Amino acid sequence: MKSRQLFYHRVIRNWKFHSQVFHSVADWTVVLYILIPAIIFCAAIYLSWWKKLPEWLDNIPFIIPFFVLYLLSWTGNIRTFMVEADKVFLVKKPDLLRGLKRRAYLYFLLQQILVICAGVSCLLPFLLYYYLLSWQEIIVLFVYFSSLQACLLFLKYQIRKVVSTFRKSIIMLSLFLVFNWCSQWLYSIVDNGYHLPVYAISFAMLILSIILSLKVISKIGSLDIHIEMEQERKSSVTQYIFMASPQIEKPVVMRRKKPLLFRNSKRIFKKRSPINGLINYLLKLWFGIQVIYMAI
Structure with missing residues (x-):
């Protein structure tokens, strides 16, 4: 099997x-009585905007739609259509594996550019x-945000390798603010009538992002990350099913994280019970208050 055939199989x-x-989630009654009327209603509203702009648009600054496009450029992550079995069957065929990853990346990048186009x-x-x-x-804005999205796909993929959640959050927040400032600065250049520099920066960023992304995803050692990303995506889709289907009983998942203070603290009572857990919590709370009081 060639990488092209394997890619088509994974896409299907x-x-x-x-x-x-x-x-x-949506049976025929939902489609007939909710989705189809909603689509018709949204289409009618959109067509009415071309004839007459809505009154609520008054006094809304341009930064609002600009920020909406900026948020759309942050959507999505790199996809490679990797599955757990590829660690056994495709790891010995690097050319087939590399071809699948590259086609999957370009396919999903095109999907994300279509999201910007829809916005x-x-x-x-x-x-x-x-x-x-x-x-x-408008074309300059579309080209810039499409290239920005390709750049952010690469950067978010690199940030996944950071182990610390706190550092990862700080990096993402810093990138969000920096790119927001850069985007507004580039639009000020467009507003002054200089389109060619923004085109040059956008195409350079797009080409460089694609080259670097194809290079990093082609590494055999990154297979575990790609499989983890695909599993996370399927898990998120499953959560959407639970949210959209109230008739499905939702399992309670306990996710415990280490506290900021007393991270190495252990249970006082060996036997686990609701009463022992409450006493354990109250004793530690009282001890923590005493430590803070003595420090003050």
């Missing part, structure tokens, strides 16, 4: 999985008739 299986998820299309009547942007400025 991914479509079937999402189709099963959709049918498990721009929804905001198009506002951008044209209220904010009075030209088509050239």
Whole structure:
């Protein structure tokens, strides 16, 4: 089997999985009485925007739709369609594995660019008739946010390798603020009529991000990360099913994290029971208050 055939097989299986998820949540009654009327209603509202802009749009600054596009560029993660069995059957075929990863990355990057295109299309009547942007400025925005999304896919993939959750959060917050400032600065250049520099920066960022992403995902040692990412994605889809289906009994999952203070503290009572757990908690709380009082 060639990498192209394996890629098509994984894509079809991914479509079937999402189709099963959709049918498990939305039966024919939901589709007939909720989804189809909602689609018709949204389409009618969108067409009415082209004829007459809504009144609630008054006094809304351009930073709001600009920030919406910026948030859309942060969506998604790199996908490679890896499964657990690939560690056994495909690890000895690096060319096949590498070809599958590259095609999956380009396929998902195209999907994410279409998300930006959909966002721009929804905001198009506002951008044209209220904010009075030209088509050239709108195309510049689309190109820039598409390239920014490719860059963020690569950076978020690299940040996954950071073990500490606190450091990971600090890095993500810093990147969010820095790229937000850079995006507003680049738009100020576009607003002054200089489109060519933004085109040059966007295409350079897009090409460099694609090259670096293809290079890092082609490594055989990154197979465990790719499998973990795919499993996390399926788990998130399963959680959406539970949220959308109130008739399904939701299992209670206890996720315990180490506290900020007294991280090495252990249980006082060996026998676990509700009463012992409450006494254990109260004793530790009292001891912590005494330590803080003595330190003050």
